[in-house]
Amino acid sequence: MSIGSTPLKFRVTIDPDRCMNCGRCIENCSYGVYRREADSIRINSRSCVACHRCLAFCPRDAIEIEEKPGDYRSHPVWTREIREAVFNQAKTGKIISGGMGNALPYPIIFDRLVLDACQVTNPSIDPLREPMELRTYIGKKPSSLSIRERPGMDTELLTKLSSNLQIETPIMIGHMSYGAISLPAQQAMARAVHRIGTFMGTGEGGLHQSLYPYQKNMIVQVASGRFGVDIDYLERGAAIEIKIGQGAKPGIGGHLPGEKVCADVACTRMIPEGSDAISPAPHHDIYSIEDLKQLVHGLKEATEWKKPVFVKIAAVHNSAAIAAGIARSGADAVVIDGFRGGTGSAPVVFRDHVGIPIEAAIASVDAKLRQQGIRHKVSIIASGGIRQSADVAKIICLGADAVYIGTSALVAMGCRVCGTCNRGVCAWGIATQKPELTKRLDPEANAVQVENLIHGWTLELAELMGAAGINSIESLRGNRDRLRGYMLDEGLLNVLDVKTVGA
Amino acid sequence: MCGIIGVIDRNRQLMDGGKIRDSLAMMDERGSGEGAGYVAYGIYPDYKDYYALHVFFDNIRENKAPLDNLLEKWGTIVHDEQIKTYEQPNIRKVHTPWRYFFRPDRSLMPKSTTPDEDIVTHLVMKVNAEKNGALIFSSGKNLGVFKAAGWPEDVANFYRIEDYKGYLWLAHNRYPTNTSGWWGGAHPFNLLNWSVVHNGEITSYGTNRKYIESYGYKCTMYTDTEVVAYLVDLLVRKHGLSEEMAVRALAPPFWAEIDRMPPKKQELNRAIRLTYGPALMNGPFAICVANENSLVGFTDRIKLRPLVSGESGDRLFISSEESAIRRIDPDVENITMPKAGEPVIGRLYS
Ligand code: SF4
Ligand code: SF4
Secondary structure (H helix, E strand, C coil): CCCCCCCCCEEEEECCCCCCCCCHHHHHCCCCCEEEECCEEEECHHHCCCCCHHHHHCCCCCEEEEECCCCCCCCCCCCHHHHHHHHHHHHHCCCCEECCCCCCCCCCHHHHEEECCCCCCCCCCCCCCCCCECCEEECCCCCCCCEECCCCCCCEECCCCCCCEEECCCEEEEECCECCECHHHHHHHHHHHHHHCCCEECCCCCCCHHHHHHHHHEEEEECCCCCCCCHHHHHHCCEEEEECCCCCCCCCCEEECHHHCCHHHHHHHCCCCCCCEEECCCCCCCCCHHHHHHHHHHHHHHCCCCCCEEEEEECCCCHHHHHHHHHCCCCCEEEEECCCCCCCCEEHHHHHHCCCCHHHHHHHHHHHHHHCCCHHHCEEEEECCCCCHHHHHHHHHCCCCEEEECHHHHHHCCCCCCCCHHHCECCCCCCECCHHHHCCCCHHHHHHHHHHHHHHHHHHHHHHHHHCCCCEHHHCCCCHHHEEECCCCHHHHHHHCCEECCC | CCEEEEEEECCCCCEEHHHHHHHHHCCHHHCCCCCEEEEEECCCHHHCCCEEEEEEECCHHHHHHHHHHHHHHHEEEEEEEECCCCCCCCCCCCCEEEEEEEEECHHHCCCCCCHHHHHHHHHHHHHHHHCCCEEEEECCECEEEEEECCCHHHHHHHHCHHHCEECEEEEEECCCCCCCCCHHHCCCEEECCEEEEEEECCCCHHHHHHHHHCCCCCCCCCCCHHHHHHHHHHHHHHCCCCHHHHHHHHCCCCHHHHHCCCHHHHHHHHHHHHHHHHHCCCCCEEEEEECCCEEEEEECCCCCCCCEEEEECCEEEEECCHHHHHHHCCCCEEEECCCCCCCEEEECCC
């Protein structure tokens, strides 16, 4: 007996009184919802993923998309998602994959943390009138300085500092590869980071030629598949990141299906056209922390010790101890990717069930490194689930030096978080390689949007700092006194080392 | 608010505490009668080679013996006595102040290059963290802190501050917001030979505290001022920076200014900010820090609290108010207002 159809996820309707029959919805929908039959527009609601491309381009606001028009009998345990996953696997016998980040309704710790402001006993600082410093340096710092001062002579610095990345705002864009996202999407972000004075990651997809003009603002990635890696690539980047794991799918590798590997992607990744690009789960030359140290040193040696090397891990239970090991490996920064991090495609079981939230991971990593007196040896970059400037301020208070954003940068370019990046037909031209779709992006116009977003967050961050009586980001970093937990349990308050509201 | 005053005689001429009291009392407007204190350097010449530990006991019978035992375990008590006090109508004597002259047994800290200081620091941190009715609030050589909850003149009279003669003084008149009425919360704060008085609030306290605690210091006084003493101890004593460089780390120039400096200077200032970012102190403050050789005054990077300095002969004064300085010496010269983040430094001639 067949399982038959399941209830619609979305119902699309067109208000005939408003529709002018222009056909823009048909052109724009890459999921095949609309078609023309004779003079009217027919709708196949079952194909709709609610990417809202049609809504955004309908000149008459004629389209309405209703979520879950019909539902199953409600049940607290056998939710709709659970039942549909069973149907799906009963039919296919496969691992279910999905795009974007964790889709389960876990409580969001960020939303239960509140920031502080000054009243009376100390003045808040007005960023419009007083300097407000958000400049951040990513990399290893010495634990102390040796300075020679002699009367009548210049003061001399005897300590040699390792190279650091200078960023004018603690917000960078994380690694999204060419392949996972389109070239115009990368180009837009590259322009944005170049203008702002921050950095973005290339992902494990190599560096496309058209991005060479922005290479001083690019962090190149060495992941387990080593796609696109050669000495030229390493030398072009401002820093090199070794990707061990990713928050959306800790413990497993990646898979870029052959249909996304067009000639250009193939060339940038240095793999045959149309072949699946499979990154293994572990790096097969890293089976322990000593091996990681060798790779860090190998990459540094290859680039003459001029470039900071980052190591990215997924936030998992033992992140703090792992980060302490990384800090001793000679790496300059550790990137912790929380379980809300987005992805082009991940098995849903990993996306939704493996890993821990970034807030708890950063708090414990920062505490562990301090406890061992090695906090200065690495910068901490938080990624995965940073949605707004308040999240940036909070995660810095918990101990991060800077953040990577991913999803929010895509949303700034139009992404509606529809979660079907894995299908490769993103109507916004972002998570796709189809030329007719990718041309929907305009690298310049989209660059402005991404730039605006980071600029807006930076202004808000400056205001939040000013209100807290702080004029330099160093004084916000790890300043957990300026956070309070609202309705967080005692165990979590202890992990975050934050007091409750009112205390 | 709070009012602060510091004075150093660079020729080591001694000054008695009477004038300091009067000067501090000039600034009663800046306090609330809930805390005042003094520290004087050079007051124990007969015991100058020993650590002078000033302790508040809650209860002599109960709390003194354990401290005696602990000190005997780590060294020798050369002499100890009650600190003389004189009843004042406005001061409730909730503690018994005591002084010890202590010589640490350096063989107990074999790996350290500064064993005496490390033992004393360890003892201060341990005793104050345990909170067993004893609080060591002064631990340097040939110096002593005198403080209590009350108006400056009452606290001074309680200890008869005019009986003490020092070549360097710091004094503080408190308007508490955090730990009102607690004797331990009054300034000056002291660790080894470092003493600090502070007007303001340190908004970077959480960051500074985490930084200093990763070096083994313990913040036990519930107030932001103690981190200043520990930061200065770390930067100057342990890391070997000069006072100028330490102030530069605590209240550094803005990036915009650093970016305009000539290359070598820029490199130095950038290195200081990179290395000592977690030590940077934010928020409104004016601070005087002293050790046996020098007096340093500085403010936050945008000078949200007042600080003036003046000179008269060998003496250098630093205070919240010019009037307080003039109360000690009406003929004071070179009254200046240091710029934000710029230190005023007075050193002994030899
Ligand atoms: S885009 Fe809007 S107006 Fe145009 S055909 Fe579709 S529904 Fe009608
Ligand atoms: S990138 Fe495209 S496919 Fe992916 S969630 Fe955003 S809109 Fe949907």
